[in-house]
Every structure is written in structure tokens, then in C-alpha cells.
Amino acid sequence: MNKRQPPAKVNWKRTSPLHYIESRSWWGLKRRAFVDVALTRALIETRGEADILRFDESLDPGSVLVDRRRRRVHRVPVPDSDTNLILKYEFFPFPNWIFTLPRSPIGVREMKNLRIVSALGVRSFTPVLSGDVSWGPFFLRSFIATEEIPHGCGLTAWLRDSNKCWREAFPSPELRDALPELASALATLHRNGFYCRTPVAKNVYMSRDKGDNIRFFIHDLPRPLYRPGRSLSVRCAARDLARMDKWAAQWLTKRERFKLLRYYLSELLEEETIDRAHLLAWVRWLTHYRRLLHRRTFISWATHWVRRRSKQMPFFGKWWR
Numbered sequence: 001m002n003k004r005q006p007p008a009k010v011n012w013k014r015t016s017p018l019h020y021i022e023s024r025s026w027w028g029l030k031r032r033a034f035v036d037v038a039l040t041r042a043l044i045e046t047r048g049e050a051d052i053l054r055f056d057e058s059l060d061p062g063s064v065l066v067d068r069r070r071r072r073v074h075r076v077p078v079p080d081s082d083t084n085l086i087l088k089y090e091f092f093p094f095p096n097w098i099f100t101l102p103r104s105p106i107g108v109r110e111m112k113n114l115r116i117v118s119a120l121g122v123r124s125f126t127p128v129l130s131g132d133v134s135w136g137p138f139f140l141r142s143f144i145a146t147e148e149i150p151h152g153c154g155l156t157a158w159l160r161d162s163n164k165c166w167r168e169a170f171p172s173p174e175l176r177d178a179l180p181e182l183a184s185a186l187a188t189l190h191r192n193g194f195y196c197r198t199p200v201a202k203n204v205y206m207s208r209d210k211g212d213n214i215r216f217f218i219h220d221l222p223r224p225l226y227r228p229g230r231s232l233s234v235r236c237a238a239r240d241l242a243r244m245d246k247w248a249a250q251w252l253t254k255r256e257r258f259k260l261l262r263y264y265l266s267e268l269l270e271e272e273t274i275d276r277a278h279l280l281a282w283v284r285w286l287t288h289y290r291r292l293l294h295r296r297t298f299i300s301w302a303t304h305w306v307r308r309r310s311k312q313m314p315f316f317g318k319w320w321r
Helices: 041-047 049-053 106-119 155-159 165-169 172-191 234-248 254-269 276-294 298-310
Strands: 018-024 029-036 073-077 084-091 127-135 140-147 204-208 214-218
Touching (some): 018 049, 049 127, 084 106, 106 127, 106 140, 155 165, 155 204, 172 214, 172 254, 254 276
Antiparallel strands (some): 018 029, 073 084
């Protein structure tokens, strides 16, 4: 086994250092893993480096969280601890591999993005380790493990809750009062030049803290746009807001959504009063991108139908995103 320090472009200079592990076989199989040292000292001591490199193989079939044919989300217990890890993995190639592989495997890239979001002061899933297994330039498996946040759900699961169990755990009036915190988190990211590109409702997780207050966590950031030190991009920020506004339009009134937009702009520009002309300009941008998201054509419907059916194919279904 060969060990060395991670490259500068992978270390990301965050408060918690990363430990880089790599192993190669004579037939071309390559394994590598990036481990958060501060969070996984006990994990490294109990499992060892060889077991961490094969972390995606030590799965319990009964621990599947997503009950679909494409089983790729698991709960993994940590030895000698009460906490669990949520392991998500992807198989390559899939249809858009040509746009993904040249950048970096999705697990390694998402760990980097989650650490950046956390460093900017916004709550997100805590990445513990990530890695990939490759067989040549085009066939590999990538994974990322994050700390589990118990007793919570995503915003899409809350909205589509047919049994009303999540609606009872997170009542509508209480969630409505907590939404300014989510608007403030997006404003903080945009002010620092970080645009999520995928802040849809299913990628926003909510849970309760020790004070029984609702807290939001951002996750699933495969391809964000991070431009620190540059001026604000209204177009990129409006696209992020439109993806969240698409969810809010299904249960909030126009007045409530307008108040959230005003609060977002006051946090973004760090001003108590917002000029009406400036506010209306943002409303036009937001309306434009929200209409684009709601627009549905035969091609978009057919593409979605093919993707849903392809995930159910045996063996090949795990390659489709």
C-alpha cells in the first residue's frame, strides 16, 4: 500500500485535514480514499486503511435506505459509536460521463463542495470520507460517506407526505416561520460567490436541534459554481432562487414568497431597506427562470420516461442517473 499527502487542489486548506490513502494492483485496479482525520480517528483505528479502501464493499443488504432497483444509498454503523454513516455511491459510465469524468469522480468532488459550504458558515451534511475504485480510464465506482442526521426529511418528502407523518413532525406554520433561515443561507453562499445550481427542495434537508428549532442542511452538490472574490452574478443567483421558488409556489402565497425575497435581498446586500425598482428587477428574473422550470415539452417528458424506465433495468440500471 502506498501512502502520500494529498495534492494541494484536493486538500482545500480547510480546518480539518484530509488523509489520503491509495493502493494499486498489478492488473490495473486502483483504489483511493480521502478521509477526514478529525472525524474518523476511531474509524481508522478500528477498521484500518485496507478496510477503508474497501468501505463501499462492506455493506449490509438490509440497510438500504432507498428501496429501488438502483440500490445506492446505505446506512453503515460506525464501530464503537452510536452514530451512523450514510454511504452513497455511483457507478460509471452513465449517460453524462463525458461531462463528469474529466473533472473528478462525483464522491471526491461532492466532499470538496460540502467542505466549502461548511467553511462559508452554512449548514450542510458533514462528509467523513470519499473515494473511488477504477478499472482503467472509463470504468470506476465513486462513493461518499456523510454523518447521519436523524429524525429529519427533505423538503420534497415533506410536501409529498401522503401519510401526514412529516407534516405532524414539522407543522406548516412552524416551517413557514423557519424559511427565512434558508433564505439567509442562500444569501450567504451567493455573497461569497458560491452558486449551488441544484438547490432544489429534495436537496434541502431539515431537522430539529436540541432546542427543538428547525434547521436546514444543504447537500447533493455535484457541479456548483464557485467564484470567490468576484462580483455577484444576478443570473446565477436568480436560477438558484427559482429552483426553490418552484417548491414554495406549491404551498406559499405570493405575499409570503415576496417577503422571503425581500428578506433574501436584505441579507445578500446587507441593507435594511431595498429599493423597489431593484426588487422588481429581481422579481422579473425569478419569474422568468421559474417559467422555464415549469415548461414541459414532449421531449422533456420522453427523456424523463426513458430515464425512469432505464433505472429499473437489471445490471445496466445502476449506470443511469
